[in-house]
Amino acid sequence: MTRLTRLPDALTQVPFRVDQGRSLGVSNDRLARRDLRRPFHGVRSATPLHPIQAYLPLLASHQFFSHVSAAQLHGMRLPRRLEMAEDVHVAVIAPDRLPRRANVVGHQVRRRESDLVTVRGYRTVSAITAWIQLAPLLHLDELIVAGDGLICRKNPLTTLDAITERIDDLRAVHGVALLRRALVDLRSRTDSARETRLRLTIVRAGLPEPEVNGRIDDDSGRFLAFGDLVYRRWKVIVEYDGEQHRLDETQYLRDVDRLHALAEAGWTVIRLNKSHLADGSQEATSRVRRALRAAGWRG
Numbered sequence: 001m002t003r004l005t006r007l008p009d010a011l012t013q014v015p016f017r018v019d020q021g022r023s024l025g026v027s028n029d030r031l032a033r034r035d036l037r038r039p040f041h042g043v044r045s046a047t048p049l050h051p052i053q054a055y056l057p058l059l060a061s062h063q064f065f066s067h068v069s070a071a072q073l074h075g076m077r078l079p080r081r082l083e084m085a086e087d088v089h090v091a092v093i094a095p096d097r098l099p100r101r102a103n104v105v106g107h108q109v110r111r112r113e114s115d116l117v118t119v120r121g122y123r124t125v126s127a128i129t130a131w132i133q134l135a136p137l138l139h140l141d142e143l144i145v146a147g148d149g150l151i152c153r154k155n156p157l158t159t160l161d162a163i164t165e166r167i168d169d170l171r172a173v174h175g176v177a178l179l180r181r182a183l184v185d186l187r188s189r190t191d192s193a194r195e196t197r198l199r200l201t202i203v204r205a206g207l208p209e210p211e212v213n214g215r216i217d218d219d220s221g222r223f224l225a226f227g228d229l230v231y232r233r234w235k236v237i238v239e240y241d242g243e244q245h246r247l248d249e250t251q252y253l254r255d256v257d258r259l260h261a262l263a264e265a266g267w268t269v270i271r272l273n274k275s276h277l278a279d280g281s282q283e284a285t286s287r288v289r290r291a292l293r294a295a296g297w298r299g
Contacts, residue, residue, distance in 0.1 A: 005030050007046055015045040017057045040101060051103065052122065055088045063099060064116055064123040066091035066107050068137070070130035073119045074157060077149035077193045079142050082134075091125070107133075127157040128166050135175025135182075141200060143182040148196040151188040153213050153226075160188050189213040194240045195228050198272065198284065202229065202238070205285040207292065208299060210238060218265045225258045227269075234295035237262065237269045238288055268295065 008024045021031055021044060030036075036044040039054035052069050059065075065073060067089035068082050090099045091107040093114050098106030113133075115126045125133070127150050135143060150157045167183050170176045189212045190196050203209050214230035216237070217223055227237035241255075262269055268291050276284040292299070 004033060004035060011044075012046050015039065015043050015049055015054045015057050018042050018044060020057065040103065051086045051088045055090070055104070056122070058099075058101070059090070059123070060099075062096050063090050063092055064114070064125065065089060066109065066125050067105070067130065067133045070124045070127075071134055071146070073122050073124050074127045074130055076127070076130065076134075077145050077196075079138070082137065128163055131163070132166065132170070132173065132175075132179060135173075135179050138178075140178060140181060141197065143178060144185045144200065145193045145196045147182055147186045148188075148190045149193070151186065151190075153189040153191055156188070160186060187212045191228070192240070192242065194242060194274075194277075198238065198240050198277065199229055201277065201281045202285060202288055205281075205289070206299070207285065207288055208297070216262065216265075216267065218261075224261050224265060227267075231292060231295075231297075234292055234297055235267045236288075236291045236295055237267055239269055239271050241271050241273045 005027070007021075007026060007030075011021060011024065011026070018031055019042075022028070031044060036046060037048065037054075039045060039049065039051060040058060043054060043057055045054055052065060052072065065088070068078075068085050068087070069089040071078055071082070072085075087103050087105050089105045089107060091109050091114070092098060093111050094108045096108070098108055100106060113125065113129055115129055116123055117126050118124075124130070131143075131146055131150060134146060138146065147163065150163065151160050163186065164183060167176075167179050170179065173179075185200065187196075187199065191213060195212070199210060199212065208231065210229035210231055212230075213226050213228060214232060215223065216225045216227055216230070228240055229238040231237070259269055270287050270291050272284050272287065276287070
């Protein structure tokens with residue numbers, strides 16, 4: 001069995017162009033070996049890479065990542081079909097020519113849409129621009145979930161005011177009507193996509209709109225918790241329990257203490273999980289409605 005020639009150290013952890021490999025002394029025979037991946041024509045990689053990373057050696061100075069690829073780079077909350085999408089979206093400013101390669105989606109954008117930033121070394125459009133570009137690809141609730149993620153409680157990428165200003169300035173943009181519908185329902189301080197979907201479900205069922213991730217203190221001002229969805233007037237909290245609440249023992253023990261402290265302070269906590277959001281979420285909305293009515297709501 002022929003022993004594989006070792007690649008130069010500079011090429012072992014990064015994608016590289018074939019001509020770059022040749023310039024470093026890698027033979028055509030070595031470049032043709034099957035242990036090297038071929039994510040794009042003219043590119044090789046010794047390790048598995050995300051398609052965006054694999055395209056980097058081909059990214060020309062006038063090109064940048066956009067649309068779905070930009071959203072992935074920013075860590076936006078995306079539906080699984082886009083979160084796992086492997087096509088790379090690359091944009092240029094008109095009238096530059098579109099990139100044309102297999103598994104590459106080229107976009108020609110106007111200069112005002114090219115507010116470029118660098119994310120972990122990748123040149124891409126801003127988070128707000130990426131959200132705007134996704135409008136033709138997302139349903140309304142998916143767009144709201146993604147928008148909430150931009151103004152989340154921890155490490156937000158922008159502000160609601162900044163998003164509003166951009167949307168107000170939009171004119172003939174594909175998906176602008178959907179963006180304006182989504183903007184009405186964006187709320188800051190969310191922690192997850194499930195929180196956003198639960199909030200939309202509750203409000204659309206005719207229940208009052210809750211405060212998102214509100215701080216809860218006891219009567220002496222001592223901090224007790226942040227509630228996912230808070231009805232402060234009626235002292236009702238609606239919590240969505242994801243997998244980490246069940247699988248993480250530390251989280252579970254913390255939840256027990258937190259719920260005890262909230263109960264002692266007179267709060268009612270409604271805990272919901274994905275099973276309660278099935279079949280039209282009737283169980284979830286019924287539980288919240290009963291708790292609010294028991295606390296004095298007469299909606």
